[in-house]
Amino acid sequence: MRNAAPGQLAADRALPRSPGMTPPVDWIRPANLEAARAAQHEIAARVETEDRLPASPALVAGVDCAGAARGAPDRVRAMAVLLSAQARSRPLATGLVEGAPAFPYIPGFLGFREIPFVLEAVGKLPQRPDLVLVDGHGVSHPRGCGIATHLGVVLDLPTIGVAKSVLVGRLEGELGLEAGSTAPLVWKGRQIATVLRSKRGVQPLFVSTGHRVSAETAVRLVMEWLAGYRLPEPTRLADRLAGEARRAAEAGEGLL
DNA sequence: GCGACAG
C-alpha cells in the first residue's frame, strides 16, 4: 500500500475530518468531467456562506500547489503551512506531499487536480486548523464550487478563497489605489467575491467565501493576516515553501 | 460559432 496511487491513498488515509461522514469518492476522484461537474453541484449545495468559525482564529493554515519539478511533466507538490495568531511569521508545522495528478488542469475543475494532495498535506499537520486560506477561488466559480469551497466542504473546515486573477465575473465600479480598498466582483448580477487591494501598488486579490466564512469576514481575516506583502501570510508561506521544496528536489535529483 | 479561462 505504500506505492498506491498518490491521490487515492491520500484521500482515504489522510482525511483530517471530524468523525461522522466520509465524502463520496466522486467529490475527490471522479472518473470523468461529467461526474466532476455533478460533484461540484453537490458540494455547492452544501456550502455554508455564513460565519461558523472563531472571530479570531488561533490556528490558520495556508495551502498551495506547485509543479514538482521542471522536467517532471505531470507532477504536483502540495504544501500546507500551519500558523498561530501568536507567531504569525513562524510556521508551527508544515506538510509536504508530491505525486502524479489524476486530473489535468481544466479551468473550473482545479480542485480535482490538487485536492487529493492538499488533503494529504493538511493531514500531515499536527492538528486541524480553525481556518484554511486557499490559493484560488471559493464560491466565485461557474458552479459556486472553486477549490476553496471544494476543500472546505471535503475537510469540513472553514476556508477562504484568495485568488490572484478572475475566473468568472467582472469588477464593478472603481477600485481605490490604497491598501484595503475594495470593490465587488459581480457575475450574473450577483456579487461573488470582493476585489481587494491588499497593498498599495499591487494587483488586487479576489477574496471569496470558501466554506463557513461570510464574504465580509473573509476580507477582514485576509486583511488581518497580511504581513506587508500582497498575499496573506499563510498562503504566501505555503507558496514560498512549495517553491523552495521544488528547487531542493531538483537539486537532490540532479535535475539541473 | 467565437472568446474566456483560478493554478
Next chain:
DNA sequence: ATCTTGTCGC
C-alpha cells in the same frame, strides 16, 4: 502553473 534579466515605480 512555468519559462526568465533587467527595469520601472512606490
